[in-house]
Amino acid sequence: xxxxxxxxxxxxxxxxxxxxxxxxxxxxxxxxxxxxxxxxxxxxxxxxxxxxxxxxxxxxxxxxxxxxxxxxxxxxxxxxxxxxxxxxxxxxxxxxxxxxxxxxxxxxxxxxxxxxxxxxxxxxxxxxxxxxxxxxxxxxxxxxxxxxxxxxxxxxxxxxxxxxxxxxxxxxxxxxxxxxxxxxxxxxxxxxxxxxxxxxxxxxxxxxxxxxxxxxxxxxxxxxxxxxxxxxxxxxxxxxxxxxxxxxxxxxxxxxxxxxxxxxxxxxxxxxxxxxxxxxxxxxxxxxxxxxxxxxxxxxxxxxxxxxxxxxxxxxxxxxxxxxxxxxxxxxxxxxxxxxxxxxxxxxxxxxxxxxxxxxxxxxxxxxxxxxxxxxxxxxxxxxxxxxxxxxxxxxxxxxxxxxxxxxxxxxxxxxxxxxxxxxxxxxxxxxxxxxxxxxxxxxxxxxxxxxxxxxxxxxxxxxxxxx
Numbered sequence: 001x002x003x004x005x006x007x008x009x010x011x012x013x014x015x016x017x018x019x020x021x022x023x024x025x026x027x028x029x030x031x032x033x034x035x036x037x038x039x040x041x042x043x044x045x046x047x048x049x050x051x052x053x054x055x056x057x058x059x060x061x062x063x064x065x066x067x068x069x070x071x072x073x074x075x076x077x078x079x080x081x082x083x084x085x086x087x088x089x090x091x092x093x094x095x096x097x098x099x100x101x102x103x104x105x106x107x108x109x110x111x112x113x114x115x116x117x118x119x120x121x122x123x124x125x126x127x128x129x130x131x132x133x134x135x136x137x138x139x140x141x142x143x144x145x146x147x148x149x150x151x152x153x154x155x156x157x158x159x160x161x162x163x164x165x166x167x168x169x170x171x172x173x174x175x176x177x178x179x180x181x182x183x184x185x186x187x188x189x190x191x192x193x194x195x196x197x198x199x200x201x202x203x204x205x206x207x208x209x210x211x212x213x214x215x216x217x218x219x220x221x222x223x224x225x226x227x228x229x230x231x232x233x234x235x236x237x238x239x240x241x242x243x244x245x246x247x248x249x250x251x252x253x254x255x256x257x258x259x260x261x262x263x264x265x266x267x268x269x270x271x272x273x274x275x276x277x278x279x280x281x282x283x284x285x286x287x288x289x290x291x292x293x294x295x296x297x298x299x300x301x302x303x304x305x306x307x308x309x310x311x312x313x314x315x316x317x318x319x320x321x322x323x324x325x326x327x328x329x330x331x332x333x334x335x336x337x338x339x340x341x342x343x344x345x346x347x348x349x350x351x352x353x354x355x356x357x358x359x360x361x362x363x364x365x366x367x368x369x370x371x372x373x374x375x376x377x378x379x380x381x382x383x384x385x386x387x388x389x390x391x392x393x394x395x396x397x398x399x400x401x402x403x404x405x406x407x408x409x410x411x412x413x414x415x416x417x418x419x420x421x422x423x424x425x426x427x428x429x430x431x432x433x434x435x436x437x438x439x440x441x442x443x444x445x446x447x448x449x450x451x452x453x454x455x456x457x458x459x460x461x462x463x464x465x466x467x468x
Contacts, residue, residue, distance in 0.1 A: 014221045015281040015291050024281065025143070026217055027136040028126075031277040033300025042113055043123045050116070054175035054183075061393050065179050072422065078354075079393055079422065083361050087353055094346040099226070101339040103233040107240040107288075111226065112295035117211075117219050122279060122295065124165060125212040132158045136276065162213050163205065170204030217280045221291045231290060236322040237333050241294045243274075243285045243316050244324055251285070254309050267311050274298035274316055284316060358457045360396060360419070361389045362449045367428065372464040380438070382431045382463050386411075388449065390419040396451040400429060403458060404446035407433040416450075431463060438465040 016024045056063040058077025065074040073080040073088075080087060102110060111118060132154060133139045145151050175183045178197070186197040211219060220227055234240070248268035252260075260267070268285065275283045277298060280291040284298045302316040320330050332340075367383045374380055390396055399416040402409050411417065412428040419425060431445060442462040449457040 015289075016217060016221060023218075026279065026281040027139050028279045028281075028297070029136045029273075029276040029301075030130050031297045031301050033297075033304060035296035035300050039113055039296065040123065043119045046114065046119060047123070051172055054172065054180040059393055062179060064176060066177055067179065068177065077393075079391055081361075081389060081391055081422070083389060084357070084391075087350070087357070090346065090350045090353060094343070094350050097339065097343050097346055099229075100233060101336070101343050103226075103230065104235065104238055104339060105336055107234055107238045108227070108230055108292065108294045109239070111220065111293035112241075115293075117224070118293060118295065120169065120208075121212055121216060125162060126279075128161055128165070129158060132161075159209075159213065163209050166208035166212065167201070167205045169208050170201050173204060174201055217291075220293055221280060227290050227293075234288065235333075235335070236325075237320045237330065237336075239318055239320055239330065240288050241284065241292060241296060241299060241316065242288060242319055242321065242324055243268075244314070244319075245285070245287075246324065248285070248315050267306070267315050269305065269309060269311075271305050273301040273305050277301045288321065357391075359390075359392045360398065360449055360451060360456045361391055362457050362459050363387045364429070364447060364459045364461050366461070366464075372466065374466075375432075378435045380433055380435070380463075380465050382433075384429050384431060384461060386425070386427055386429050388417075388419065388425040388427075390421060390423050393421045395420050396456075398425070399450045399452075401448050401450060402431070402445060403448035403455070404444065406437040406443070407431050407445045407463060409447055431461070433463050433465065438463070441465060441467050 016026060018024055053063045054065070061074045061077045061079060063074075063076060065072070067073065071082050073084075129139070133142050142151060142154060171183060174197075183197075186194040186201075191198055247266060249266040250264060251268035251270045252265040254269040254271075258265075274285065275281075275298075277300075278284070279295060279297065280293060282289050282291045284292065299316045299318075303313040306313045306315055322328060323330055364384050364386045367385055370383050372380045372382055386400075388398055390398075396419045397416040398419050400409050400411055408431070410430045410432070412430065417425055417427075429447075431447075433443065433445070437443065441464060443465060444460055445463045446458055446460050448455050449459070
């Protein structure tokens with residue numbers, strides 16, 4: 001095994017598992033700094049939006065609701081139904097391209113700044129843990145301590161608060177699925193009437209509690225597929241949190257009044273503070289690693305130490321591998337430009353589909369096994385089945401009329417029909433045409449769907465008639 005192989009040996013396993021497969025518990029040191037303060041502003045703003053999201057109403061509908069049970073999806077107050085599956089398909093493609101583009105440019109910036117797992121863990125649960133168990137050295141001592149009254153008290157206090165926070169988070173996420181009104185009904189009503197809802201809340205709470213109490217960074221390193229994709233998507237021009245090895249090496253301890261350049265020492269004083277604060281237990285000086293979530297804690301820790309020893313900040317910073325190597329300023333590559341162009345095209349398509357989406361969706365099909373019926377020598381009829389769905393959060397008085405002017409249409413059961421929000425109508429309709437309007441065995445007929453006097457959709461069908 002050569003020197004390079006030994007240097008890269010750390011990549012053969014993740015940082016939180018030893019050679020025998022046993023968990024290595026991470027005790028990150030509490031750290032504050034310029035970047036951490038910025039992350040706090042972003043994190044708590046997103047938390048406020050997340051918590052208030054189910055209760056914000058737009059046109060009587062929540063800001064966001066993904067009700068899989070009732071197959072009703074609300075995004076920014078707009079209702080989407082299973083019939084809009086093509087919009088979700090295009091949206092998923094746009095989201096995938098967005099993830100690729102963002103990662104190619106900014107690496108795992110999303111993980112450190114926006115990901116709910118990171119925000120909940122670092123900004124809520126870790127903060128509670130520091131308050132109860134103390135900083136990293138005190139946490140280590142507490143874990144090694146035998147189970148006496150002090151340790152039991154600390155653990156029960158921490159786990160109880162963790163459970164309550166997990167329960168709160170579970171309720172918020174459940175509100176995004178079933179809606180805040182339904183969640184409130186579950187809370188105030190007799191529990192026996194909502195057994196399924198209480199089971200769901202308990203299941204969500206248990207999962208969140210287990211993740212943030214024990215599983216923690218393993219979600220990012222062993223479960224999350226985004227971390228695995230990073231190795232495929234990143235290139236030499238992607239922005240990452242990295243260590244400037246050209247400036248930092250050779251690393252050596254700091255000595256007062258020493259000219260480090262004269263003795264061939266780099267700016268890294270080998271204080272290990274960047275390792276101590278890392279929530280995934282890596283040494284960023286080894287280079288870009290799958291476990292790194294770009295949380296910037298190592299940047300704050302390094303800048304603090306550089307300031308203490310009067311050396312320039314930025315030894316660990318945001319830059320690309322190419323930037324660390326050559327010192328060149330980052331710029332858009334042709335690959336990134338291609339992704340941007342593709343992203344603009346997909347988003348444009350999605351916006352067009354949403355803007356041209358009809359309020360009422362109608363499907364008209366011929367009744368299976370039927371052909372034309374002759375009423376008299378001059379009049380023929382066809383029978384069709386129609387499904388009409390109200391996609392809006394308002395009621396509509398729906399009526400059908402022939403807009404092509406060559407036939408008449410009658411909805412069995414009478415019209416207009418009042419459609420409530422999300423209601424779907426299944427009816428038969430009779431299309432009547434006179435002989436002088438027929439142009440052959442198949443005559444196109446355009447049927448308009450009206451809300452009151454307003455045309456909201458049109459469907460073209462073929463009228464079957466006798467051959468000539």
